[in-house]
Amino acid sequence: MLLYFDDEAxxxxxxxxxxxxxxxxxxxxxxxxxELKLRLPPRLPGRVVLLRGLQQPNEKLVELLLxxxxxxxxxxxxxxxxSPYLAxxxxxxxxxPGEVVSQRVVGAFLAQLFDAxxxxxxxxxxxxxxxxxxxxxxxxxxxxxxxxADWIARERPGALLLGPDEEAGQWVAQAAERIxxxxxxxxxxxxxxxxxxxxxxxxELRGRxxxxxxxxASTGHTVAQAARLALAAxxxxxxxxxTHALFAEGAEQALHEAGVGAVWSTDCVPHSSNVVPMAPLxxxxxxxxxx
Ligand code: R5P
Numbered sequence: 001m002l003l004y005f006d007d008e009a010x011x012x013x014x015x016x017x018x019x020x021x022x023x024x025x026x027x028x029x030x031x032x033x034x035e036l037k038l039r040l041p042p043r044l045p046g047r048v049v050l051l052r053g054l055q056q057p058n059e060k061l062v063e064l065l066l067x068x069x070x071x072x073x074x075x076x077x078x079x080x081x082x083s084p085y086l087a088x089x090x091x092x093x094x095x096x097p098g099e100v101v102s103q104r105v106v107g108a109f110l111a112q113l114f115d116a117x118x119x120x121x122x123x124x125x126x127x128x129x130x131x132x133x134x135x136x137x138x139x140x141x142x143x144x145x146x147x148x149a150d151w152i153a154r155e156r157p158g159a160l161l162l163g164p165d166e167e168a169g170q171w172v173a174q175a176a177e178r179i180x181x182x183x184x185x186x187x188x189x190x191x192x193x194x195x196x197x198x199x200x201x202x203x204e205l206r207g208r209x210x211x212x213x214x215x216x217a218s219t220g221h222t223v224a225q226a227a228r229l230a231l232a233a234x235x236x237x238x239x240x241x242x243t244h245a246l247f248a249e250g251a252e253q254a255l256h257e258a259g260v261g262a263v264w265s266t267d268c269v270p271h272s273s274n275v276v277p278m279a280p281l282x283x284x285x286x287x288x289x290x291x
Contacts, residue, residue: 001044003067004051011267011279012051015082018283021049026067038066040074048076049286050114055246055269057087061109068113078291080116080138082282084268085216085244089123089133107133118285120144120268120278121215121243125167140285144243144266145213147276149175151264152211152241159209159239164188164198164226168214171243175213186226198225206234212260216244220251224258231259240264245271 002021004012005028016023027039036059048071054060068079091102110117116138122130130139152159152175161181163172165188176183184201191197210230217223217240227238238260245265255263267274 001041001047002049002051003040003071005063008051008053008270010270011053011084014267014277014279015051015282018279019049019286021286026063028063036062036066038063038070040067040070042074044071044075046076047078047080047291049080049082051082053085053269054083054087055085055244061106064110064113078116079114080118080286080289081110081114082118082286084120084266084278084282085246086117086119086122090125092124092126092133103133107135111135116140116289118142118282120266120281121171123167123215138289140288142278142281142285143171143174144215144268144276144278145171145174146178147278147281148213148241148243148264148266149178149181151276152213153179153181155262155264156209156211156237156239159211160184160203160205160235162186162201162210162212162226162230164212164214164222171215172213186229188222194219194221196222196225198222198229200226200229200233205230208235210235210238212238212240214240214242216246217242217251217255217263218246219248220254224254224260227255227258227260237261242266243268245269245273247271247273 002023012023029037088102088106117134118140120142130141161172161176161183163185169185172183184203187199189197230238239262241264243266263273264275265273266276266278
């Protein structure tokens with residue numbers, strides 16, 4: 001059985017079609033004071049998959065707690081969380097004394113609730129495996145980069161792939177190798193939520209079509225700043241491809257003002273820029289789970 005919430009019905013339908021799982025919506029009521037009442041089918045099969053993307057995560061973490069605990073009481077013995085976007089992975093160390101290391105706390109929370117977690121391009125910077133962040137029996141980490149690379153090869157053949165910061169190096173390397181394009185990575189220093197300083201790599205951008213590739217755009221300022229610099233350096237066009245189209249308020253405007261052309265994303269986070277479906281990969285990962 002595939003449990004899902006109403007606002008993710010489209011992704012649930014795609015995942016159900018690819019995986020053959022039976023999709024069932026969790027009924028959800030919000031009381032006037034903000035509390036949630038959820039209802040699951042009264043009898044659950046032994047293996048249950050819950051689909052919940054964690055963009056806008058705070059309330060959804062409570063949903064996960066309520067659904068997972070109730071699902072066990074209703075018969076589920078093996079619970080898998082499919083979370084195409086996993087939140088709270090960026091705060092992976094205390095940058096100043098007393099700062100909460102959210103990745104560790106949220107990772108441990110999810111590991112208490114689920115037997116398996118499947119996600120796409122989690123922001124793991126200082127650790128090598130998803131299992132280190134979420135210590136479950138099966139922690140599966142997929143990437144949107146290959147499918148985005150194929151899309152870029154069709155739409156912008158020959159474009160230079162540009163990572164807006166060092167952390168994007170992994171996705172740029174993977175994508176560039178797959179489609180045989182050039183790739184390069186900027187250096188970034190973050191001064192605040194909407195304040196980043198970026199330095200271009202030492203590659204010739206004059207006359208090149210450039211596609212900025214990153215795991216996510218949130219405020220859009222990282223991508224916008226990289227785009228501005230690339231255009232000033234003579235790039236003929238700058239388009240953007242990201243796995244997670246978080247796009248906080250004002251992000252699209254920031255990209256537009258920076259001169260960005262097309263914006264493409266996977267459907268991990270529902271958005272008008274979605275062009276690459278992840279359900280086939282997610283379904284394949286579900287089939288690989290033991291048992
Ligand atoms: C961080 O390193 C990520 O890979 C993204 O570059 C970053 O989260 C984007 O954030 P924003 O769009 O707010 O600049």
